[in-house]
Amino acid sequence: MSTKLRAAIIGSTGYGGVELIRLLLSHPNVEITSVISTSRAGVPIADGFPHLNQIVTNTLDGIDIGQLQQKADVVFTATPHGVATELAPKLVDAGLKVIDLSGDFRLKSGEAYERWYKHKPADPAYVEKAVYGLSEVFADEVRGAGFISNPGCFPTATLLGLVPVVSEGWADLSSIIIDAKTGVSGGGRGLSLGFHYSEINENLLAYKVNRHQHTPEIEQVLSRVAGEAAVVTFTTHLVPMTRGILSTMYVNLREMHTEEEIINLYRRYYEGRRFVRIRPAGKWPATKEVWGSNYCDIGISLDQRTGRLTIISVIDNLVKGAAGQAIQNLNLLMGWDEGAGLAFTPVYP
Ligand SMILES: NC(=O)C1=CN([C@@H]2O[C@H](COP(=O)(O)OP(=O)(O)OC[C@H]3O[C@@H](n4cnc5c(N)ncnc54)[C@H](OP(=O)(O)O)[C@@H]3O)[C@@H](O)[C@H]2O)C=CC1
Numbered sequence: 001m002s003t004k005l006r007a008a009i010i011g012s013t014g015y016g017g018v019e020l021i022r023l024l025l026s027h028p029n030v031e032i033t034s035v036i037s038t039s040r041a042g043v044p045i046a047d048g049f050p051h052l053n054q055i056v057t058n059t060l061d062g063i064d065i066g067q068l069q070q071k072a073d074v075v076f077t078a079t080p081h082g083v084a085t086e087l088a089p090k091l092v093d094a095g096l097k098v099i100d101l102s103g104d105f106r107l108k109s110g111e112a113y114e115r116w117y118k119h120k121p122a123d124p125a126y127v128e129k130a131v132y133g134l135s136e137v138f139a140d141e142v143r144g145a146g147f148i149s150n151p152g153c154f155p156t157a158t159l160l161g162l163v164p165v166v167s168e169g170w171a172d173l174s175s176i177i178i179d180a181k182t183g184v185s186g187g188g189r190g191l192s193l194g195f196h197y198s199e200i201n202e203n204l205l206a207y208k209v210n211r212h213q214h215t216p217e218i219e220q221v222l223s224r225v226a227g228e229a230a231v232v233t234f235t236t237h238l239v240p241m242t243r244g245i246l247s248t249m250y251v252n253l254r255e256m257h258t259e260e261e262i263i264n265l266y267r268r269y270y271e272g273r274r275f276v277r278i279r280p281a282g283k284w285p286a287t288k289e290v291w292g293s294n295y296c297d298i299g300i301s302l303d304q305r306t307g308r309l310t311i312i313s314v315i316d317n318l319v320k321g322a323a324g325q326a327i328q329n330l331n332l333l334m335g336w337d338e339g340a341g342l343a344f345t346p347v348y349p
């Protein structure tokens, strides 16, 4: 009998779910025992995803919690916002470990969730139970947890770029401006006009200006690590590429430090955390340098003239921003090597 951890994926036909399949297939301690779809149950998953032909032979299952109790130890919910709100508590109550990739359990305030996501919030008892899985920052809480709320893609790139300087007390918390860009896979696999090739190709646009649902998530974490309220200006842009997020952050310092001191602060903060790579002075990361990988690369520059720090971070939204970080959290909560199944090099060129 296999001693591997049995994993099920709800939302397995979406971009996040299919990426979970790709990554879990090479995980040494995990086997995928159920891939779930509400719209295509009964159909072999490889029918809709020819790249999985002869690799994944599973037929898609419907959602059946009793069956999941028999077939799985951990369930990933890679579902649209508002679905895990009801579903995840049932899975937790069934004794399953749950890692939710949606925004349903990230915000501790139900009122904020309702305002930013326009959905009914989850039962506060389960919101309280959910551990926010920003792996490099909250690893101690993730270890041994049974229910993880995986961070948003923009918050992952942005918070990894901001947390060291904010938690050290060096940042003016009213000064933070974030200018972020994403590829179109961040919007999921569903069809919508704005994502048509002829709409997005040769185009660059801002969207959800001052109303992006990741704003309160970023503020919640920054306020927590700072120990005082932080507010941010956060603007997202859509770029005609498939994968990748680049977040450029501008922060005024409370008092002057040298660029070298700041880079050393970041190196110390992420010491031993293999998935965050800090660039040397004068070097900037690009999305292609992390493509297909679980890395977050960060470059830092201090403008002595203005006293303003510029931080640039990049991730692959589907890996470090979703499925990769979910698996990193699974590794942490199971007490395995943090990089199990994730130790691959970015695709180049
Ligand atoms: N794309 C990205 O870069 C990132 C996405 N996320 C989050 O992860 C989640 C999934 O995103 P993504 O994969 O891009 O989205 P997709 O739209 O590509 O996929 C959503 C999946 O959910 C399933 N689904 C839809 N409705 C239901 C339902 N009522 N019950 C159960 N399953 C349902 C769909 O399949 P079916 O209808 O067949 O069940 C589909 O497989 C979202 O919450 C998203 O915000 C987080 C970080 C990054």
Ligand SMILES: CC(=O)N[C@@H](CCC(=O)OP(=O)(O)O)C(=O)O
Pocket (backbone or CB within 6 Å): 101, 102, 103, 151, 152, 153, 154, 182, 183, 184, 185, 186, 187, 188, 213, 214, 236, 238
């Ligand atoms: C291009 C695009 O539309 N991107 C999405 C990314 C959101 C996402 O992936 O969902 P989470 O909130 O679960 O992280 C957006 O900006 O809303």
